[in-house]
Every structure is written in structure tokens, then in C-alpha cells.
Amino acid sequence: MSDRKPVLEIEDLSVAYQTANGLVNAVNDVNLKVYPEEIVGLVGESGSGKSTMAYAIMRLLKGDAFVTKGHIKVMGEDLYALSPKELRKFRWNKISMVFQSAMSALNPVMTVQTQIVDTLTSHRPEMSKAEAIKRAGELLDVVRIDRKHLNSYPHELSGGMRQRVVIAIAIALSPGFVIMDEPTTALDVVVQRSILDQIREIQQVEKFAVLFISHDFSLVAELASQVAIMYAGRIVELTKSGTLRLGERHHPYTEGLLRAIPHLTADEVVIEGIPGTPPNLVNLPSGCAFYPRCPLATDECRKARPNLYQTDNAIIECHLFKGDREVQHV
Amino acid sequence: MSEQRNLVEVKDLLVKFPIADGGRRSFIRPVDHVSFAIKPGEVLALVGESGSGKSTIGKALVRIVEPSEGTIHVNDQDVTHIKRRELVAYRRYVQMVFQDPFGSLNPTRTIEQHLTFPLKKHGERGTNVSTSVDELLERVGLTPVAETRVKFPHELSGGQRQRVAIARALAVNPKFLVADEPISMLDVSIRAGILKLMNQLREDFNLAFLYITHDLASARYFGNRIMVLYGGKVMETANSDELIRHPMHPYTRLLLAATPGSGIRGALPETSNKAPNLVEGRKGCPFSDRCPLVTDICREQDPPIVQVSETHTTACHHV
Numbered sequence A: 001m002s003d004r005k006p007v008l009e010i011e012d013l014s015v016a017y018q019t020a021n022g023l024v025n026a027v028n029d030v031n032l033k034v035y036p037e038e039i040v041g042l043v044g045e046s047g048s049g050k051s052t053m054a055y056a057i058m059r060l061l062k063g064d065a066f067v068t069k070g071h072i073k074v075m076g077e078d079l080y081a082l083s084p085k086e087l088r089k090f091r092w093n094k095i096s097m098v099f100q101s102a103m104s105a106l107n108p109v110m111t112v113q114t115q116i117v118d119t120l121t122s123h124r125p126e127m128s129k130a131e132a133i134k135r136a137g138e139l140l141d142v143v144r145i146d147r148k149h150l151n152s153y154p155h156e157l158s159g160g161m162r163q164r165v166v167i168a169i170a171i172a173l174s175p176g177f178v179i180m181d182e183p184t185t186a187l188d189v190v191v192q193r194s195i196l197d198q199i200r201e202i203q204q205v206e207k208f209a210v211l212f213i214s215h216d217f218s219l220v221a222e223l224a225s226q227v228a229i230m231y232a233g234r235i236v237e238l239t240k241s242g243t244l245r246l247g248e249r250h251h252p253y254t255e256g257l258l259r260a261i262p263h264l265t266a267d268e269v270v271i272e273g274i275p276g277t278p279p280n281l282v283n284l285p286s287g288c289a290f291y292p293r294c295p296l297a298t299d300e301c302r303k304a305r306p307n308l309y310q311t312d313n314a315i316i317e318c319h320l321f322k323g324d325r326e327v328q329h330v
Numbered sequence B: 001m002s003e004q005r006n007l008v009e010v011k012d013l014l015v016k017f018p019i020a021d022g023g024r025r026s027f028i029r030p031v032d033h034v035s036f037a038i039k040p041g042e043v044l045a046l047v048g049e050s051g052s053g054k055s056t057i058g059k060a061l062v063r064i065v066e067p068s069e070g071t072i073h074v075n076d077q078d079v080t081h082i083k084r085r086e087l088v089a090y091r092r093y094v095q096m097v098f099q100d101p102f103g104s105l106n107p108t109r110t111i112e113q114h115l116t117f118p119l120k121k122h123g124e125r126g127t128n129v130s131t132s133v134d135e136l137l138e139r140v141g142l143t144p145v146a147e148t149r150v151k152f153p154h155e156l157s158g159g160q161r162q163r164v165a166i167a168r169a170l171a172v173n174p175k176f177l178v179a180d181e182p183i184s185m186l187d188v189s190i191r192a193g194i195l196k197l198m199n200q201l202r203e204d205f206n207l208a209f210l211y212i213t214h215d216l217a218s219a220r221y222f223g224n225r226i227m228v229l230y231g232g233k234v235m236e237t238a239n240s241d242e243l244i245r246h247p248m249h250p251y252t253r254l255l256l257a258a259t260p261g262s263g264i265r266g267a268l269p270e271t272s273n274k275a276p277n278l279v280e281g282r283k284g285c286p287f288s289d290r291c292p293l294v295t296d297i298c299r300e301q302d303p304p305i306v307q308v309s310e311t312h313t314t315a316c317h318h319v
């Protein structure tokens, strides 16, 4: 796989928000690569910086947010070096995103058909209106919405239907790389499964890569080949998804998340979180950001930031893995 | 609990929306003769296919949507068609946490303003208001509260906004809360905290919930009973454990089979993956297009709701 060029290459990326309380360090020293046709999962607690990283990749950071450090390349191209015109062409044609706010991302005064057709014709000037209308219908089939909703306005759709329309728009132009930020939060498991099957199917035909952001471990484990785990803006583990279960060697934070998954058919459902709260991103603890909540923390964890260690199935940023081989990058 | 009177009583609820179907005007029925009741302090979990009418039922209950037929009684008051002053008073009693945390907060107001507004409107004054704001934020885990108070919605992550929406709904001390996917964007860890909080409120204030979710594990954990909706109709209702362990309806079985971690791989127990038809005038069971047990009668006649046990009902010709 590594002889191919990655579609996404993130190097030492840090992103911060300037606020009245000081700098919010939302993304810290992130390294990540995604290869063609690969699906990579990104999980982590609420507020850990997943969406911020996605916006940075799209060069869509707004207002008070800025990249303080590092580089991002998408298909070998540095988005931050493109002119606004080039950027417009690059986005949606080459890289697209399903926003976490998908449910309210649609234009309220335009019908579903108009929104899809507009996206298609404005990015593909050579496409005729008739072709675009035909494609709009096909895209609704992909996301399992009845074609009669082509004439519906967003408020006439359920939450999950709106999410699905946004997924349809994101894949409309067959981009090479799609970021999906919690794309299925409003979908029941049956619809979710069939849409993910559909996405996987077209993903294999059209060969695009996906960065799939979700808090749902079981979903990500089924879909992705690799999973990055984010805590306080850092990727603290990159693991093969097949080994994402208790009993394998993982970062204590990953283990905490795994333990918290409730099991539907167990005798009794116990829902348990990780004790404590995520750190204040304005004042990150020195050493390992997870140590205040870590059941296995030692004095060293408080003092020194851990290095990265390569285990059989993962790369982990934790002092506990000192016996393993040290590496520089995930 | 069964001796207690019902807090919420919904009978034969029907909601219609007009649709333009190729120029012709027709109607869909996303809620088609739905009946249920909720007791004080009880949690009814509502699950079902995307687009099956769950949010519409919730909106009808808080009367953002007016029912086309049927009745809704809450605390012995008929609220089916109430207007203006009565409606304002009613909203002090019921609250809704909306499905979309990005669309339901006002971008020009700080988090503090989102919470002080309902508190003041419901009679709190002075330093009490400020203490209550802190308490609410603390409860939903948005700490440090001093920093959260001055933030605007766009400065929060998706899951953090969802928690603001929950805090806002709790601000007026409602007796009944419609919570529409309140934890869908939260990771398991914070989810646990919110579920515990809601459980606590139920115990402390006898708060009743209609808990809309697609997450069966949380429905089982938090719901006393689970009601399964498909195509605007109730397919099955039972005590939570019972429904998960002994599902009767083919759609409930499909839902369970598709749940991640169910252990079932490969093809799902369905014959197609068509979306349900909600158009007024359709015949038979809404699930018949996809049902592995389908026979002629299913396509012709609406299955009646049958009592399987004292606490378990289902609507299927083949059960």
C-alpha cells in the first residue's frame, strides 16, 4: 500500500481558535495519511478536535481559527497554496465533505432536485441540465430516498433524509477523497447499514478514499480498515480496525472507550463512561493529556509527553508501551 | 406503576402533510392512527426507520404540529387543538429537545442567554438565575461553566451543542420531555453521563419522557417500554427487556439484526430495502414490501394490534 501516493497527507498539524479566554488548542501535532480507496476512521470524545481537523483539511476554517503549524496535502496538492479560483475547482470535484451540521446544511428555499442539480452544473459546466436531473434521481436511489422527494423542500424531510441528501451531494461529483463527519447520526441501523453498503459499493467502483468521523466504535470497526483515536487534539493511537476490542493491546483511553460500549443483548445493560472530563484545551496538562483520567498513570505520565510505539497492530502514544519499538510518525 | 393515571394519552393520532406528486396534490400520513400512553416518571422509547414519523409524533405532542385527527391529553387537559395563551402555558409543562443541534440554537446569543431566557420567563429572578445557569451547565458536563457561559453556539462542537439544547429544555422544570435523538452526536462516554442525568431527573422530579432514538442499547437502558414505528404505524410495543429479548414483529427483528454487534453478518431478514410508502390511501401493512413473511392478506388488510401478553402488543398478521 505504501508504494502508492496518499490522497491525504497531514504533517505536524496544529490548529487553534483565538478566544476571549485565550488560545483553544483544538488540534495538536497531528500526523496522518490516507491512501487511495482506503476508509480511515476517526473517533474520539466530543470536543476532541475531529471536526476542526476536517475543516482544516478542507481549508474551511472560519474566523478565529487558524493553522498554527504543519502542512496538509490532498492528492499531492497543498490546498493552502491554491488561489481562490483553483480552490473552488478543487473542492467538490477532488475532495468533498459531509458536514456534521448536515441536517441544517441544505438551503431551506430550494428543492432537493435544485440543490443537487446546482452543485452538479456549477462544478461541471459541461454537464447539461437534463443530465444533471437524471443524475439527481440516481443519487437519491443510492441514498434510498424515494424520487418523489426531488420536489421536496428540506423542512419537508425527516432528519435522516436530510442527512442522506447531503451524502448524495458530497458524492455527486465522484471526488477522490470524501470526509464524512458523523454522517449517519440520524439514521436507524437498517437504513444506515444499507447506505454504508451502497457507499462501499460505489467507493469500490469509483475508487474514492474516505475519512469517516464517528463516535460509534462498532460502526467504524466494521467500515474502516484503520482507525485513528483522538484525545485533546492529538492522535493517541492509530490501529487496525480488526483488533479494536478489549483484550488487545491498546491505549488506556481507547480501552476506556471500548469498555463504555453498551452491549445490547447482555443480561443487563450497564452504561459507563470514562471518569473525569476532557482537559481544558486552553491549558493543556504537561506530559500526557490523558494522565488525569488514566487508571494506569504514573509520575512519568504527568511529567513527560510519551513517544510513539509500534505494536503488532497499532501505533500508540503511551509510556506503557516502552518495551515496543519507538517510531517517529503514525 | 400501573395503578397510576396516565400523564400523556394519545389516541388515534393522525398527521397529514400535502405533497406535490408529479403535479398532483396528494397527502402523506407520517403518523397514521397511533395510540399510546405515558405515566408520570415513565420513559417511552420510540424507535423506527428513518422517515417513519418519530419526530412528527414528538412535534405533535409539544404542539408545533397540529394533529389532523385523534386526540392528545396531557395531565387531563385536551391539548389537541389549543392555541395562543393556553399553548404558552402548556409549553411550561412540556419541552422538546430537537433532533438538530445545529439548527435549534440561536447563533447570535451566548450560551448563558440561551438558558437565562427560559429561566426568567418562568419566574426566576436575580442571583437565582445565575446559580441555575451554572447548575444546568454543570449537569450536562459543559465545564468550566464560566467559560462556557460566554460562548456562542458556533464555538462549540456538535456534541457540546446537543448538551446546551438539553440544558435549555430542563431550565423550565418540565413534567414531560420529548427528547428527539438527544445523544446521537455524543460519544459513549458523555452519552453515559447524559443518560444518567436523564435517569436522575426521572427519579428526582418524576419527569416523564418520550425518548426518540435509533440506538436500541440506550432505548433498552433508559426506556421502561419501547415502541417500534414503521411507516407511520406502531408495529410493536413491549417492556424494554422483553422487546429486545423476544421481538415478535418481523420489522423489530430486522432492526435487531442490523444493530452493530448483533453478531449477525451477511444478508438481513428483508426482501427489499424500499422506503415505506406513506401516501394516503395505500393498503395493508406498511412493512409488507420488505417482509420475509408476507402473504396476500398483508398487502390487502391493515393488521390489527394484538395483545401478546399483558404488556406486549404487536401488529402483524403472522404473529
Ligand SMILES: Nc1ncnc2c1ncn2[C@@H]1O[C@H](COP(=O)(O)OP(=O)(O)OP(=O)(O)O)[C@@H](O)[C@H]1O
Pocket: A017, A018, A019, A024, A026, A044, A045, A046, A047, A048, A049, A050, A051, A052, A053, A064, A100, A215, A281, B154, B155, B156, B157, B158, B159, B160, B185
Ligand atoms: N469557533 C470556535 N471558537 C472557540 N472554540 C471552538 C470553536 N469551535 C470549536 N471550538 C472548540 O474546539 C474544540 C474541538 O471542537 P471540534 O468541533 O473539533 O470537536 P469534535 O471532536 O468535532 O466534537 P464533537 O464530537 O462533539 O463534534 C472543542 O472544545 C470546542 O469547544
Ligand SMILES: Nc1ncnc2c1ncn2[C@@H]1O[C@H](COP(=O)(O)OP(=O)(O)OP(=O)(O)O)[C@@H](O)[C@H]1O
Pocket: A155, A156, A157, A158, A159, A160, A161, A186, A187, A188, B017, B018, B030, B048, B049, B050, B051, B052, B053, B054, B055, B056, B057, B099, B278
Ligand atoms: N412539514 C412537512 N411537510 C411535508 N412532509 C413532512 C413534513 N415533516 C415531515 N414530513 C415527512 O414525514 C415523514 C416523517 O418524518 P419525521 O421527521 O417524522 O421522520 P422521523 O421518523 O423523525 O425520521 P428520522 O429518523 O430520519 O429523523 C417523512 O417522509 C417526511 O418527509
Ligand SMILES: [Mg+2]
Pocket: A050, A051, A052, A100, A181, B157, B158, B159
Ligand atoms: Mg464534530
Ligand SMILES: [Mg+2]
Pocket: A158, A159, A160, B054, B055, B056, B099, B180
Ligand atoms: Mg426525526
